[in-house]
Amino acid sequence: MLAAFAARIDADDPLRGLEVGERPEPRVPDGWTTVTVRAATLNHHDVWTLRGVGISADRLPIILGCDVAGTDEDGNDVVVHAVIADPDAGDGDETLDPRRSLLSERYDGTFAERVAVPRRNLLPKSAVLSFEEAACLPTAYLTAYEMLFGKAGVQPGATVLVQGAGGGVATALILIGRAAGYRIWATSRSEAKRERAVKLGADHAFPPGARLPERVDAVMETVGEATWAHSLRSLRPGGRIVIAGATSGQAPPAELNRVFFTQLSVVGSTMGTRGQLLRLLRFCEQTGVRPLIDRVLPLARARDGFAAMIAGEQTGKIVFTPR
Numbered sequence: 001m002l003a004a005f006a007a008r009i010d011a012d013d014p015l016r017g018l019e020v021g022e023r024p025e026p027r028v029p030d031g032w033t034t035v036t037v038r039a040a041t042l043n044h045h046d047v048w049t050l051r052g053v054g055i056s057a058d059r060l061p062i063i064l065g066c067d068v069a070g071t072d073e074d075g076n077d078v079v080v081h082a083v084i085a086d087p088d089a090g091d092g093d094e095t096l097d098p099r100r101s102l103l104s105e106r107y108d109g110t111f112a113e114r115v116a117v118p119r120r121n122l123l124p125k126s127a128v129l130s131f132e133e134a135a136c137l138p139t140a141y142l143t144a145y146e147m148l149f150g151k152a153g154v155q156p157g158a159t160v161l162v163q164g165a166g167g168g169v170a171t172a173l174i175l176i177g178r179a180a181g182y183r184i185w186a187t188s189r190s191e192a193k194r195e196r197a198v199k200l201g202a203d204h205a206f207p208p209g210a211r212l213p214e215r216v217d218a219v220m221e222t223v224g225e226a227t228w229a230h231s232l233r234s235l236r237p238g239g240r241i242v243i244a245g246a247t248s249g250q251a252p253p254a255e256l257n258r259v260f261f262t263q264l265s266v267v268g269s270t271m272g273t274r275g276q277l278l279r280l281l282r283f284c285e286q287t288g289v290r291p292l293i294d295r296v297l298p299l300a301r302a303r304d305g306f307a308a309m310i311a312g313e314q315t316g317k318i319v320f321t322p323r
């Protein structure tokens with residue numbers, strides 16, 4: 001079957017390790033089932049894999065892609081929870097299972113015609129979402145949902161700063177946050193993306209590092225080094241940074257004096273549970289929120305999608321369809 005896979009690791013030139021071509025049909029372990037892919041979405045995670053972050057060369061070749069919507073073996077329309085884990089090992093929360101992985105880390109991912117997944121990870125696709133929209137939810141939108149509603153500790157009406165407005169997680173934060181009644185401020189390197197953020201529902205969009213009209217209650221960080229100092233400076237005393245990514249680098253100065261003197265909290269966040277994905281689907285139904293899609297490409301042209309993400313060109317999600 002056709003698939004986009006990591007054939008080798010190259011930290012500096014991730015596209016060099018990407019191949020699009022034939023791979024064997026999925027092997028289906030006990031308790032797993034096969035999903036026929038209708039749409040799969042690109043996450044920065046797939047670029048990290050090609051750079052060798054979170055994976056070692058002995059796992060290659062591996063099919064990339066965490067997210068998928070498609071049809072199960074009985075012909076039902078499904079969306080797949082991307083976290084491969086045992087909830088019992090995480091005291092009821094599969095994201096806390098120490099052996100947790102995502103599709104494409106230990107098992108082949110979703111950039112293919114078919115993918116094997118644990119039966120437990122199947123959820124019914126909401127009829128109000130297209131396959132392309134549903135395939136945006138399991139990583140970027142679920143992460144945004146947990147950052148805002150699980151980790152931020154602020155109520156609707158609070159002011160939330162979203163760093164790096166163009167990204168998949170960031171656009172999800174703007175859309176979900178707006179629909180839930182937060183005042184959303186955003187930053188982006190690009191003026192066009194700042195305008196887009198406001199159209200999406202951000203109240204204001206600022207260039208990176210801008211002095212804000214007032215300090216915010218919480219900051220949603222996925223950019224890392226490039227925005228960390230601004231995130232710390234932008235918080236009110238007692239405010240909280242929720243961090244789920246570090247695209248621009250993972251080792252900014254910690255500024256410990258500022259953290260303790262203004263009594264800030266820094267909280268890490270990764271993905272969400274199957275139950276939260278179910279509630280996120282319902283949230284989309286109830287609020288009318290629809291994931292923002294930057295472009296849809298045939299899987300055969302996956303390389304173009306990766307190149308756009310590496311260049312930081314997209315606003316929203318890049319989707320691949322196998323047919």
Ligand SMILES: NC(=O)c1ccc[n+]([C@@H]2O[C@H](COP(=O)([O-])OP(=O)(O)OC[C@H]3O[C@@H](n4cnc5c(N)ncnc54)[C@H](OP(=O)(O)O)[C@@H]3O)[C@@H](O)[C@H]2O)c1
Pocket residue numbers: 042043044045048139140143163164165166167168169170187188189190193208222223226227244245246247248269270271309312316
């Ligand atoms: N913890 C989790 O469960 C989880 C889940 C999903 C994603 N993540 C992580 O979160 C990050 C974002 O993922 P994504 O899929 O949303 O990626 P993406 O769509 O490629 O977005 C990249 C983001 O980085 C910003 N950015 C990149 N380089 C920058 C720089 N030098 N200066 C300022 N901003 C920069 C972009 O902002 P502008 O272009 O608007 O400036 C954009 O928001 C990744 O590192 C990913 O690994 C973690």
